[in-house]
Structures are given as structure tokens and as C-alpha cells.
Amino acid sequence: MIETCIFIAWRVMRTIVRVVPGLFLGVVFGQTPPPASNHDRARGFLEESLKDKNPDTRKHAVQALGLLTAREPYLTELEAMLNDKDVEVRLATITSLVDLRSRRTVPALKKALDSDVPEVGFAAAKALWTMKEPQGRDALIAVLYGDEKTSSGFITKQKRQALRMLHTPKTMFMFALQQSANLAPVPGLGAGVSSLQGILSDPSVSGRATAALMLSTDRDPEVLAALNDALSDKDWSVRAAAVHAIALRNDPASESSLVPLFEDKKEAVRVRAAAGYLRLESIRSTPARKK
Numbered sequence: 001m002i003e004t005c006i007f008i009a010w011r012v013m014r015t016i017v018r019v020v021p022g023l024f025l026g027v028v029f030g031q032t033p034p035p036a037s038n039h040d041r042a043r044g045f046l047e048e049s050l051k052d053k054n055p056d057t058r059k060h061a062v063q064a065l066g067l068l069t070a071r072e073p074y075l076t077e078l079e080a081m082l083n084d085k086d087v088e089v090r091l092a093t094i095t096s097l098v099d100l101r102s103r104r105t106v107p108a109l110k111k112a113l114d115s116d117v118p119e120v121g122f123a124a125a126k127a128l129w130t131m132k133e134p135q136g137r138d139a140l141i142a143v144l145y146g147d148e149k150t151s152s153g154f155i156t157k158q159k160r161q162a163l164r165m166l167h168t169p170k171t172m173f174m175f176a177l178q179q180s181a182n183l184a185p186v187p188g189l190g191a192g193v194s195s196l197q198g199i200l201s202d203p204s205v206s207g208r209a210t211a212a213l214m215l216s217t218d219r220d221p222e223v224l225a226a227l228n229d230a231l232s233d234k235d236w237s238v239r240a241a242a243v244h245a246i247a248l249r250n251d252p253a254s255e256s257s258l259v260p261l262f263e264d265k266k267e268a269v270r271v272r273a274a275a276g277y278l279r280l281e282s283i284r285s286t287p288a289r290k291k
Contacts, residue, residue: 050077055086062089066096075100079108087117094123098130110135122207129214137218140211144226146233192248195272199240202268208233209241216245224249228257236266243269247276252284 036044049061062081068074078100081093094112097105112124113135122143128136196213199205212230215223230242243261246254258280261273 046077050081055084055089058084058086059089059092062093062096066099068100070100070102070104075102075104079105082108082112087119090115090117090120091123094120094127098127101131106131106133109133113139118207125211126214137215140215141223141226143208143211144215144230144238146208146238192244195244195275198268199237199244202237205237205241206235208235209237212238212241212245216248219249224254228254231257231261236264236269239264239269240266240272243272243276247272247279250280250283252280255280255284 046061046064049057049064052058052061058081062078065074065078078093078097082090084090084093090112094109097109106128109124109127109131110133113121113128115121115124121139125136125139125143129140130136199209199213208230212227215227224246227242227245230238231246233239233242239261243258246258255277258273258277261269262277264270264273
């Protein structure tokens with residue numbers, strides 16, 4: 001009986017040694033499995049952070065993905081984060097998608113236009129605009145109108161109301177500032193950076209005002225119509241932004257549209273209307289230079 005038990009124990013031990021020699025030897029001699037490669041560790045950090053319960057951790061993770069190249073699995077991971085339950089995570093995701101500059105991300109950004117959260121839809125519109133997608137431009141025009149005059153599906157009544165409460169993020173201020181610094185194609189005219197800064201630094205500035213400033217270099221008649229409509233907007237920041245944008249278009253034909261705003265109840269609008277009028281007047285009275 002004892003011999004039988006010894007024989008069975010020996011057979012079991014031999015089987016274990018054959019099947020899991022690494023495990024057996026590791027237990028006996030205290031050996032550890034080989035360390036993961038730095039690549040695997042880095043991937044692990046990102047994957048865990050994207051799934052973390054803390055929204056700030058997920059936000060940092062999607063921001064970090066913007067440092068990578070536009071390839072898989074990064075694109076798919078970022079696109080999936082557009083469905084995150086935290087708004088700031090989704091906003092950071094949109095920014096990182098723009099950083100990667102991949103045409104593959106355009107459909108995902110177009111889908112984000114229909115987000116139930118206005119800030120997300122607005123961010124997607126700005127992203128598509130920077131990527132020269134027509135839907136982004138159309139959405140910004142719809143944001144600028146902000147009322148029943150647009151037939152764009154981007155704006156619903158609920159979204160129009162919510163968009164009036166949007167505030168310009170600091171990153172948007174820097175972007176608009178950089179864009180404005182490249183304007184003033186007419187020699188001797190100011191770039192309007194100080195005026196721009198004054199509008200965007202006000203805590204009550206609306207998202208529609210930002211849209212007007214972003215569209216200031218677009219020469220399409222539809223944009224001009226939207227800017228002219230914005231001159232009578234109830235929101236002073238939208239009126240001021242529209243005046244600023246019209247002035248920077250350097251089209252003397254728009255000179256008369258600024259005159260009624262000399263009597264605007266907001267000084268910020270009045271002074272810009274006056275300066276804008278004088279700017280366009282000077283362009284009209286200056287003889288065209290010979291080429």
C-alpha cells in the first residue's frame with residue numbers, strides 16, 4: 001500500500017515537472033518571469049488610464065494620445081472616447097483628433113456635431129473648420145445665426161438656447177489670436193489683435209461671438225450675410241465680434257452697415273463700429289496700388 005502511494009506521488013510530480021517546468025522551478029528557486037518590454041508597459045499605462053474611473057485620468061490619457069502618430073490602435077481608441085460620459089474628456093478627445101490630422105477621423109467628428117452637449121458639438125464644428133471641412137463651416141454659420149433663420153440640422157431649438165451660454169475656452173482665445181495676427185492684407189492697417197483680445201477676454205463672451213471671429217477671413221457671401229445679421233444680435237459680444245470681423249474683411253462696401261452701431265448701447269460695440277467705419281473709409285479713399 002505504501003509503495004503504491006509513493007508510485008502515484010512520483011507520477012504526479014513527474015507530470016507537473018513536464019507540463020509547467022517554468023512555474024515549478026520558479027516556485028522552488030524563487031525565479032520571476034521576464035519583465036515586460038518598455039513598449040508593452042507604455043501601452044499598458046495608456047490602456048489602463050483610458051479605462052480609469054477618474055475622469056481627470058482619462059482626460060490626461062486622451063491628451064497624451066495626441067502626441068502619437070495617426071495609426072492604429074490610437075485612432076480607434078480616441079474615437080471611442082468621444083462617447084465618454086465626461087464632457088471634458090470628450091472635448092480633450094476632439095482636440096487630440098485634430099492634433100493627429102487624419103482624414104480617417106472626419107466621420108467621427110461629424111457625428112460629434114450632433115452631440116446632446118452643446119460644448120461638444122461646438123468643439124467638433126471648430127475642429128472640422130480647422131480641417132477645412134464644409135460641415136464645420138456650416139455649423140459655425142449656424143452658431144452665428146443662433147435663431148430660426150438657419151435650416152441647418154446642426155442647430156435645434158434646445159441647442160440654440162444652450163449655445164447662448166457657451167464661453168470661449170482659453171485655447172480658443174489663443175487660436176483666434178494667432179489667426180488675427182496674420183490678417184491686415186492692406187499695408188498700413190492694424191491687425192486688430194488688441195480689439196480681438198478685448199472681446200475674447202470678457203467673461204461674458206459667447207460661443208457665437210467666437211464663431212464670428214473665426215469666420216472673419218471667409219469671403220463667402222453667406223458668411224457676410226450671417227455677420228450682417230449678427231450686427232443686430234441681442235448679445236453685445238456677438239455684435240462686437242461681427243463688427244470686428246466685418247472691419248477685417250477690408251471691404252468698403254460694408255462701410256454703411258456699421259453706421260447704425262454708432263448708437264449701440266454698449267461702448268465696446270460703439271467704439272469698434274466707429275473704428276471699423278474709419279478703417280473701411282480709408283480703404284475706399286486710398287487709390288489702388290499699381291502692380
